Amino acid sequence: MRIALAQLNYLIGDFDGNVSKIIESVRKCREMNADLVVFAELSLCGYPPRDFLEFDDFINRCGLAIEQIAAECHGIAAIIGAPARNPDIKGKNLFNAAWLLADGDVKGMAFKALLPNYDIFDEYRYFEPNRSFNVLEFNGVKIALTVCEDIWNIGPDPLYVATPMDELIRQQPDIMINIAASPFNSDQESERAAVLATNARQYRLPLVYVNHVGAQTELLFDGLSRVLDAEGNTVMELKAFKEDLQYVDFEFDNERLIPLKPPQNHNELPSKTSLIHDALVMGIGDYFSKMGFKKAILGLSGGIDSAVTLALAAKALGPDNVLAVLLPSEFSSQHSIDDARQLAVNLDVKHEMISISNGYNSVLDSLKPYFDGLPFNVTEENVQARIRAVILMALANKFGYILLNTSNKSEAAVGYGTLYGDMCGGISVLGDVYKTQVYDLAHYINRDREIIPENSITKPPSAELRPGQKDSDSLPDYAILDQILYQYIEKRVGPSEIIAMGFDEATVKRVLKMVNTNEWKRHQTPPILRVSPKAFGSGRRMPIVGKYLS
């Protein structure tokens, strides 16, 4: 039996587009003489469809699309992911289903039992968990068909009381097929590889795994669909961050189904930094193409964050589709202007320079009756950042650019940024990348030649909103700050444990308080491309009004 894996980039709710993509792959696979082609979880409607699932109209369109695809399934079968109505009056109205289509019809279904409802996942919001398990038979092969999370309940502290494969294995399946929607984060690939291999070995079955690829706003699907043999070896792996379509032949040998492909050599995993780089490039590219945008604009300060953002945007959209705007004030240093210009030249990106002095001074003039005699403080700093945003948004509105946000995760965490100022943008490129990781990205971007001027990397970080300002005036050194933030945000470790790791008590308490009291600011920021296991946004839901560690 020849099984093909179709790893595609879907657009949520775009039934016409998704169905044509799927049908095109079905045809291609038939030409390759595949017996079965497997698509990802909820491939039909894209993942995550969120509250679109609450619309009857949306579910009806899923049903029509299933019929269209089934009609195409002659001489080949397909497994595809789509919601299914729950016929029982009790419980939620939908299942998250894998549909087996063949001979122009629906031949079988498997419903997801384990519904992830943590971090960015909300599946129990929509779906009833499956409670009855049956293998599906196709061409004499018994398939244990599961959906994503169904095979993840294997650790020492299982999140769910039941494990679907423990039920299915009793019916002696020949192969496991798992359709998934497993987004990238920099730890995910090693964890996922372990989960897949553990399942194959534990149940002594080959495993076909098909994932999404492409970005859905903040969620970045890395693909890496694959086939494992019953010993847990990978015999085939599809591309990372790209669409791909490949197949493997299986044959019975001594009543055991075996992939006719030797185990792959174990590839060295690419560095985390290169994975994050590629994920962000895909994230920018898909955000623009799926929203129907072409051109990006950003404010280029000469600092490291906007420099890295610009390099990533130029890579994702092409240098011709990016405009860098230098927006100096009286506090901007000449070296910052020079560095910014040099970067634009190195990247072959068009740049403009517009002074904010006029706008800044006019606004302060209007406020003179109120501010007269009061000292310069964060108010005036914020006015600068906000006038920059007004100018960038005006250019964006007039010429059809989308503003890229350049804030990093360290700043977003402690609220070191101006709301409606430098926190503006259609999408946040670095909002899940700590400052220390931004430097890693800069070095990676410069791996072959100096693209980002060395000076942008080596100079002390500064917002340049008052004379001689440095980030270190207000914040602990990033090397310390980022470690504390990582423990608190990614690892969800409390203050006493972080202090016990050897960090200064006052610093820890100050940092955690800054994180918690700035929740209101993060509430109003753009979606953040997610590259860590715990990004700000829908994966981290904190009270705004509250008093905890604050």
Add this chain to the structure above:
Amino acid sequence: MRIALAQLNYLIGDFDGNVSKIIESVRKCREMNADLVVFAELSLCGYPPRDFLEFDDFINRCGLAIEQIAAECHGIAAIIGAPARNPDIKGKNLFNAAWLLADGDVKGMAFKALLPNYDIFDEYRYFEPNRSFNVLEFNGVKIALTVCEDIWNIGPDPLYVATPMDELIRQQPDIMINIAASPFNSDQESERAAVLATNARQYRLPLVYVNHVGAQTELLFDGLSRVLDAEGNTVMELKAFKEDLQYVDFEFDNERLIPLKPPQNHNELPSKTSLIHDALVMGIGDYFSKMGFKKAILGLSGGIDSAVTLALAAKALGPDNVLAVLLPSEFSSQHSIDDARQLAVNLDVKHEMISISNGYNSVLDSLKPYFDGLPFNVTEENVQARIRAVILMALANKFGYILLNTSNKSEAAVGYGTLYGDMCGGISVLGDVYKTQVYDLAHYINRDREIIPENSITKPPSAELRPGQKDSDSLPDYAILDQILYQYIEKRVGPSEIIAMGFDEATVKRVLKMVNTNEWKRHQTPPILRVSPKAFGSGRRMPIVGKYLS
């Protein structure tokens, strides 16, 4: 047996504050000779604690607080809501528990079985559902103790496969006690009343129901805790939107426990408009007091939205704590300025007038090299709105005001507003109030005397961002628009059904498309005080990148 109901306003994560409040009530109830005092769901930590629940430190603090309160429970028992650790290795780590405290110790616990995970609720994110049910015995009374949603699975299309009271009733309880966290919306009180009465009648038991009161950012808890007899009659009801503490005596009569209080006369429900009014006033007040803010600022245009917002803010915070700023441009009409001024005078609120012309012209001057020769369009409109925001935020930053957002739900729905302009603010007061409802609120505010100038109510709505502009140039009449929005947003009805109701097809499609394509804008708006069953914000989760009805 004397049972007291303690309806309190908690602050999320504020263990010191919440515990003192609870202990104070325990003492007061002991003085009243109550045998048992009942507090709301997760009262100890406030509701909703969200991802604070993922911190071990947070759960430890809950445990310590339980011990503190238990130590106070001598001569009186208390039922209080707090998370409890799940001793089973399998499943999620926590239960949402009701704790029975007496004689200085924990005497029993009941775990929530039905975990709401729709709209604004995310409980399955944190909690394992209970699967084993036992009544608790206290002073010879068998209590069927449940938590909120546990008694809501009673309609013709039940959301859950099991119903906890069907299990508990087998153990022949004498009374039901339900601790809740049931936020206000304008339909909620009648639905809640029906659910409580249905339970009392169905299980032929008296019911004690204790809810939260007070606002937690966008969620507005209305209280209205109550006691019902076994016939479903309300014998006592606590206040709406206010803390309250009352008790009812119960006695056995023929082996049935009976409240010693006659059914209340059926009160006429207050109008929806007055409920929304009171909810919003509480929402503003609690947002400020719990965030530690005192003073609000807003831009006063002379239009109806900012007028109603100002009146609500003056009521919530006191006129002395509110500053209204008129920010006229060359497109502002004299009557708008006059109306705005008159309103400030009527409300006894301080107002200032700051022209935006300087800032606006300076920014456009800076952009002249790029905009020269291009026609005035939405770009220049947005610049006006954004300069207003810069000025308001500068005043807010300098003098410690918090900016109130004045956008209404109709605008938020169709994206009729400027991001980083009039969409700014710490909290959105009217973002869940359709334009037509804003007029209802204005009439309600004027019920005794003209506070909001009649002219602000009767004139055609306009953003006044270009000469002669009216909302109706860009949008359907609000009377039509709001009905379509209501069907789509609150009722989740698809386009063909809305058209079948008699609305113009092109208008329906245009409106739905506007709603869906403006998701990115709403993603960056302030939290919205929730007064409807389906507000923008955490209760409505839509893809940003997507292509459905758009």
